[in-house]
Every structure is written in structure tokens, then in C-alpha cells.
Amino acid sequence: MDVEHYRAARHRRLVETAIGLGVPEDRAAExxxxxxxxxxxxxxxxxxxxxxxxxxxxxxxLGGRSRRPSLIVAGLVAVAATAFAVPLLTNTPESEEVERTVAVPSLVGLTSAEAVSLLERSGITARVDEVPQCDPAGQVLGSVPPSGDTVRADQAVTVVATATPDWSCSPSAGRTVGWAFLRFLVSGSDRPRFAQEVRLYVDGAASGTADGREPATSSDWRWRVRDPIVAGAVRPVANDLGQPVISITRGRPPRTTCGRRTPRPSGVSADSTRVVLTGGPDECPLTIDLYEDDDGAIAVVSVVLPGGVGLGPPAWVQTRDDLDALDTPDEG
Structure with a gap:
């Protein structure tokens, strides 16, 4: 593994993790x-x-030989791969009473029960406020205060989640599949039905395959789509609930998405389940298209990352084209 490729691809997220662990911002990169x-x-x-x-x-x-006492942090620690916020103790002089404060973690892609459990493990009292919607019941829409805000240990956080409405909703298997895919990535508590081999696209370009039987934490899923999706989904969002607005539709996707050509993969339905996570009005949203084969299993996952920045897979990922080139003998 090339160290400089890894540094270039992950440095920003590692710096954010260091800051979350208690390192001052001006020292985190060092x-x-x-x-x-x-x-x-x-x-x-x-x-x-x-x-x-x-x-x-x-x-x-947190505990190495070179640690300095001023950086000691108490609470639960979550790494960047999970993308959850880190509870911290407020630093105060010994003469003052220490008031414990905790950062509200990201709840994107969790069920209300998972969100309450996560908050309680972080030392936060939680309650659920249900909002009738046609999406499957129990999907988290955000929280009050929103993720990233700091709350006192005695302050409750309200989890806003979907509930079954009194009115009739048009049938849509896409909504169930879309939410299941998000939970598959974020918490591993669910998984839609996958083909044995799932083709992956990132920003319009083929990015290899993943084993449909493996968890999202396996290397092919993780490096190619899980980490980029989770990183985009948990970014701070300037709205009342602190997380992207999630919309799920079923139909034929547009020819381009955020200026990127939408893949037209063979051997699957022309229609896709499209999951869109909108963070702000002035940026391209995180977009996921799930294509099914003739048996109704997801055989293609296509992702366009926030901002349409064309990040593609991390620099150290070998795509199928790279592997084919390695297998091809030199001419002459």
C-alpha cells in the first residue's frame, strides 16, 4: 500500500478524527x-x-507513550469509518465544577431504536417524536438539537422519525429497498437482496465489484462505496434536523447527475431505486442508484458524491480495469 496515496486520500478525515478525539485543531494535522x-x-x-x-x-x-495529560478525553470514542461523533469532557480548572457535555452523533441511516440506543450509550437522554410519512416507519429524519451540537448530560435529545400515516400511501418497494440499503451501509442492521456479484460505479465510472453476500465493512464495499457514502451523509447540514433530507424514488434516472453521465449498465432494469441525500440548496446532492436484475436482486450500485466533485474511489483501490491490466502479459 503506497503511504502517500493513502495520506492524500484520507488525511482530511484522519485530521477530523484526531480533533474529535480531543486534539486541538492547530495540532491535529501534526x-x-x-x-x-x-x-x-x-x-x-x-x-x-x-x-x-x-x-x-x-x-x-488517548493513551500512547507520548500522550500529554491535557489531551486526555473521556467518553465513547468512534472512528471515522463509523462516522459517529465523540463525547467529550469540558476542560475546566480544578477549582471549578466540571460540567459534562456530549456532542450529538450523526443518526443518518439508523432506525429510531438504533438512534435511541446510540444516544443512551453516549450518555444522552433521548425520546422519539414520530412524523407520519409514506416511508417505512421508524426511519430517523434527524434530531433536535441536531447532530454536531453539544448538549449537557441532563439535556434530552429528540429523535425525529417516520411513522405510519393515517392516509393511504401508493405502494413503493423502492422506499423499503432504499432505506434498507442505507441501514446496510451505516449500521449493518439490514440488507436488501443483492446479486452474488454487485457491480459498482462511482461518479459515473466503473469501480469494480463487491460480493453481495458480504457485509458493508468488507473491503470491496467499504473502500469503493461505503466510506464515501457515509462520509458524505454525515457532514454537518444547516437545517433544523442536522442531517441531509432523504428522498427515495423509483423510475428511470436522468441521463446525467450533477454533470456526470449516468451509467446505463447492461443486464439490469432500466429503472432504478434512486436515493438522494440533499445537504443544501447550492450543492449537488449525494445520489445512489440501485439497479435490479431479472430476479429482483440489486446487481448494480451507482454513486454520485456530494458536490459532483468526481472523487471516484480512494487512490489505493484497484479497479477491475487495473486488475485486468496486471493479468495482461507485456507484448514483445
Missing amino acids: VVDRVLDAQRRRILRSADPDEVVLPALREEV
Whole structure:
């Protein structure tokens, strides 16, 4: 694994993780670079650099030999792969009473029960406010206060979630499939029906395949679509609920999405289940298209990342084209 490729692709998220663990913002990049340099040999030998770097970063910040007492953090720690916020203790002089404050974690893609459990594990009292919608019941729409805000230990957080409405909703299997796919990525508590081999596209370009029988934390799912989707989904959003507005439709997708050509994969339905997470009016939303084969199983997943920035897969991911090139003997 090339260390500089990994550094370029993950540095920003590692810095955010270090800040969440309690490192001052002006020192976070320095701490991350120190960890990367110290772990260089292990990264070179690793197929999954995060499994080396994230524990080393936590050790450096929370309990390593070079730790300084001023950086000690109490509470639950979540790494960038889970994309959950980190509870912190407010630093105060010894002469003052310490008031515990906790950052509200991201609840995107969770059920109301999962959200309440996560908040309670973080030391936050939670209650659920149900909003009738045609989406499956129990899907989290956001929270009050929103994710990223800091609350006192005695302050309750309201989880806003969908509920079955009194009115009649038009049937849509797409809504069930779309929410199941989000839960598959975020919490692993559900999974839609996948084909044995799922073709993946990122920003309009083929990005290899994933095993439909594997969890979202397996390497093919994780590096190609899970991490980019979760990173885009949990970004701070300037609305009352603190998370992207999620809309799920079924139909033929447009020819382009955010200036990127929409893939027209063969062997699947021309219609897709389209999951759109809108963070703001002035940016391209995170868009996921799920295409099914003749048996009704998801055989293609196509993702367009927020902002239409064309990030594609992380730099260290080998696509199917790369692998084919490696298998092709040199001419002559």
C-alpha cells in the first residue's frame, strides 16, 4: 500500500478524527502526520491501512507513550469509518465544577431504536417524536438539537422519525429497498437482496465489484462505496434536523447527475431505486442508484458524491480495469 496515496486520500478525515478525539485543531494535522510516519512500514504491508492507522491514532491521542495529560478525553470514542461523533469532557480548572457535555452523533441511516440506543450509550437522554410519512416507519429524519451540537448530560435529545400515516400511501418497494440499503451501509442492521456479484460505479465510472453476500465493512464495499457514502451523509447540514433530507424514488434516472453521465449498465432494469441525500440548496446532492436484475436482486450500485466533485474511489483501490491490466502479459 503506497503511504502517500493513502495520506492524500484520507488525511482530511484522519485530521477530523484526531480533533474529535480531543486534539486541538492547530495540532491535529501534526499528530496525524506523526502517526502516518511512525506506521509507514505497517501501512506498506497492509491491505487495509485504516486497520493500522486508526488504532495507532487512538493510542497516540488517548493513551500512547507520548500522550500529554491535557489531551486526555473521556467518553465513547468512534472512528471515522463509523462516522459517529465523540463525547467529550469540558476542560475546566480544578477549582471549578466540571460540567459534562456530549456532542450529538450523526443518526443518518439508523432506525429510531438504533438512534435511541446510540444516544443512551453516549450518555444522552433521548425520546422519539414520530412524523407520519409514506416511508417505512421508524426511519430517523434527524434530531433536535441536531447532530454536531453539544448538549449537557441532563439535556434530552429528540429523535425525529417516520411513522405510519393515517392516509393511504401508493405502494413503493423502492422506499423499503432504499432505506434498507442505507441501514446496510451505516449500521449493518439490514440488507436488501443483492446479486452474488454487485457491480459498482462511482461518479459515473466503473469501480469494480463487491460480493453481495458480504457485509458493508468488507473491503470491496467499504473502500469503493461505503466510506464515501457515509462520509458524505454525515457532514454537518444547516437545517433544523442536522442531517441531509432523504428522498427515495423509483423510475428511470436522468441521463446525467450533477454533470456526470449516468451509467446505463447492461443486464439490469432500466429503472432504478434512486436515493438522494440533499445537504443544501447550492450543492449537488449525494445520489445512489440501485439497479435490479431479472430476479429482483440489486446487481448494480451507482454513486454520485456530494458536490459532483468526481472523487471516484480512494487512490489505493484497484479497479477491475487495473486488475485486468496486471493479468495482461507485456507484448514483445
